[in-house]
Amino acid sequence: MARELHVEDLTDLARGAALLGTGGGGDPYLGRLMVEQEYLRGRTVTVIGLDELADDALVIPTAGMGAPTVRVEKLPTGREASLALRTLEEHLGRRADATVPVECGGSNSMVPLLVGAQLGLPVVDADGMGRAFPELQMVTFGVYGMSGSPFALTGVHGERGVLDTGPDNRRLEWLARGLTVRMGGTASTAGFAMSGAEVRRTAVPGTLTLAFRLGRCIREARERHRDPFQALTALFADTMYERAETIFRGRIVDVERRTTGGFARGRAVIQSSSDDSVLELEFQNEHLLARIDGKIRVVVPDLIAVVNAETAEPITTEGLRYGQRVGVLAIGAPAIMRTPEALSVFGPRAFGLDVDFLPMNDLT
Amino acid sequence: MARELHVEDLTDLARGAALLGTGGGGDPYLGRLMVEQEYLRGRTVTVIGLDELADDALVIPTAGMGAPTVRVEKLPTGREASLALRTLEEHLGRRADATVPVECGGSNSMVPLLVGAQLGLPVVDADGMGRAFPELQMVTFGVYGMSGSPFALTGVHGERGVLDTGPDNRRLEWLARGLTVRMGGTASTAGFAMSGAEVRRTAVPGTLTLAFRLGRCIREARERHRDPFQALTALFADTMYERAETIFRGRIVDVERRTTGGFARGRAVIQSSSDDSVLELEFQNEHLLARIDGKIRVVVPDLIAVVNAETAEPITTEGLRYGQRVGVLAIGAPAIMRTPEALSVFGPRAFGLDVDFLPMNDLT
Structure with missing residues (x-):
């Protein structure tokens, strides 16, 4: 059902999006402030369900592109995605009839809300990743046959580009990434234009609402002095993600990070607070793999979220610091993201990891 | 006067274009073969003068972009520029009414001919450089107020892009170069769309005809056992370039080359065949500077052409080899390329050289 998003819900939505960002996707903080500015100007955001889209509606997904650790040389005007x-x-x-997130995790949860407020377009409650991923071909839209082309990019200097690589979304990623680097490391994008029927067929449904519920769950657990980890597990059990589990608690003892080719790559090591065991994380913008004592425990596309050990506030990979006390959540990816077609696009081997995907349940 | 280009003139035109390429712009050989293929298919090229353009005609310049030393990973289909x-x-x-070379020097002399043959469009006898230059903002079109945007690029895999940086042609170069690198190091381009009146105001006139005359002059001198160097000097005296001079003859004793950021940069050293003097060349795709015994003798935008010592066949910077016997020609740039506006865009300092422009006459 179409509903207006309340401005006070944005903070919860951003917190939940950060959790679904699995360490990447960028901090939604700046994006949230920009959406709040639109509310102060009297604009609002209307969220609609997939079932409310006309079959022949034109839906244009919007997002930002670029590595979160790139130092911003010039602040965005906030109009780039529009x-x-x-x-x-x-x-x-x-003209578009609606926009939709490409990526519900991280700052890209906020981009379509900003566009929706600025242009008066409804935002579809769904996305193309069900989490965050580092590359633009890693979307369910593409997995299930949609082309990202034509694909528009804009930079903070007002520069614009439209790329077209036909059905080849990997080549599109390659060209768009190069352009993003030359635009100063960050760009705003619009691509994967689809009909309403196509979005319904290829998107992960309900993920904006899920992000809001996750963020609210963490806040309410804090306010009511309940364990947020238990509350999150209970909440996920009621969603298409089905399973979430706190697999580790401890202290960060090592972080390595480097920005190459437009990505933030690295690893982090966490020492258990209760025994001698060690959890090791590998990330490329997002967490890809968690090993406990050398044994794989969770692997992409299942979600790995590192959060503050007390408050369960999500921590991005660029926010990881030596000495932090953290909890690590493992969250099962929805079924639409675990098909053979999906795994060939964003399974472990798509990230250069020499392992097959096994769901987190089978890795216990 | 509109005239059909004879296929047998293409070889002379390509040779002359290589001379005007001042070591860069790429070898016109492959482009010439492609135009000849079009003639074999029954297509022809019509060349028109600037005075034949209607004021409100739409003229779209076409060119290739990329460093000539990049190894081609996939051969072009020949349709990329069209x-x-x-x-x-x-x-x-x-729809365009005509195309025009961006750059009469090197392989970019052939691109508009290919487009003209394939699409049945007349090719304007003029260009935007009067020679070859390494960067796309280095055109008289831009010097005299025209924007390169919107700017289309195509790659050998069929990928396409349209960039728009408003009036900022340097930023356009930056983005287009980045995209070209990601397209495999070479791209075909269409930009600086102009009216007939604007082309007349901003182009270097008659340069396709000049390239043809230069190539024919070299060939005929050979056939008639005359000195091609003297013949070229006599020919240039009759053009807006006015002055050409053989400033050095000798043997190449050193060549350094590296490809960085999409450009072929380097230097070459020539040892005189008659005395102890040494000529040193600096190039970025094209020759930028010639020093004789440490003293500057010619500097960009004046032209420096290295040719075979016997035949006067032009040699590109990537064709320079240790031990080659060569002659070095200095050619004065036309007046339209020596204004303060022009020098701010493609004078020595635009290439990072810490010298002011002085015409070759004043450097003798």
């Missing part, structure tokens, strides 16, 4: 959508509309010769 | 022009037409919502 300009990207307008650029794609001009290219297509047709 | 696709770039069509892509820009679609973007503008209007």
Whole structure:
């Protein structure tokens, strides 16, 4: 059912999006402030369900692109993503009926809300990743046959580009990433334009609402002095993610990070607070793999979230610091993200990891 | 006067274009073969003068982009530049009335001929460089107020992009170069769309005809056992370049080359065949500077051409080899390329050289 998003819900939504960001996707903080600014100007965001889209509606997903650790050389004006959508509309010769997140995890949860508020477009309660991923071809839209082209990018200097690589979404990622690096490391994007029927067929449903519920769950557990880890496990049990588990608690004893080719890559090591065991994380913007004492415990596309040990506040990979006390959550990916087609696009081998995907349950 | 280009003139035109390439712009050989293929298919090229353009005609310059020493990973289909022009037409919502070379020097002399033959478009006898330059903002079109945006690029895999940086042609170069690198080091381009009146105001006139005359001059001198160096000096005296001079003859004793950021940069040293003097060349795709015994003798935008010592066949910077016997020609740039506006865009300091421009006459 179409509903107006309350401005006071944005903080919960951003917190939940950070959790689904699995360490990446960028901090939603700046994006949330920008959406709140739109509310102060009297604009609002309307969220609609997948079932409310007309089959022939034009839906244009919007997002940001770039490595979160890149130092911003020039602050965005906040209009870049709307300009990207307008650029794609001009290219297509047709106005969009709605926008939708490409990625519900991290800062990309906020981009479509900003666009929706600025342009008066409804935002579809769904996304193309069900979490965060580092590359643009890693979307369920593409897994299930949709092309990212034509694909519009805008930079903070007002520069614009439209790329077209036909059905080849990997080549699109390659070109768009190169352009993003030259735009200063960050760009706003509009691509994977689809009909309402196509979004319904290829998107992960309900993920904006899920992000809101997750964020609210963490806040309420804090306010009511309950264990947020237990509350999150209970909440996920009631979703298509089905399973969430606290697999580790401890202190960060090592972090390595480097930015190469537009990505933040690295690893972190956590020492258990209760015994001698060690958890090791590998990430490329997002967490990809968690090993406990050398044995794989969770692997992409299942979600790995590192959170504050007390408050369960999500911590991004760039926020990881030596000495932090953290909890590590493992969350099962929805079924639509675990098909053979999906695993070939964002399973472990798509990230250069020499392991097959096994669901977290089978790795216990 | 509009005239059909004879296929047998292409070899002379390519040779002359290589001379005007001042060591860069790429070897016109492959491009010439492609144009000849079009003639074998029954297509022809019509060349028109600047005075034949209607004031409100739409002229779309076409070119290739990329460093000549990049190893080609996939051969072009030969349709990339026509696709770039069509892509820009679609973007503008209007069909072109003619194309024109961006760069009469090197392989970019051939690109508009290929487009003209394939699409049945006349090719304007003029260009935007009067030679070859390494960067796309280094055109008289831009010097005299024209924007390169919107700017279309196509790659050998069929990928397409349209960039728009408003009036900022340097930023356009930066983005287009990045995209070209990701397209495999080479791309075909269409940009700087202009009216007939604007081309007349901003282009270097008659340079396709000049390239043809230069190539024919070298060939005929050979056939008639005359000195090609003297013949070239006599020919240039009759053009807007006015002055050409053989400033050095000798043997190459050192060449250094590296490809960085999409450019072929380097230097070469020539030992005189008659005395102890040494000529040193610096290049970035094209020759930028010639020093004789440490003293600057010619500097960009004046032209420096290295040719075979016997035949005067032009040699590109990537063709320079240890032990080659060569002659070095200095050619004065036309007046339109020596204004303060022009020098701020493609004078020595635009290439990071810490010298002011002085015409070759004043450096003798």
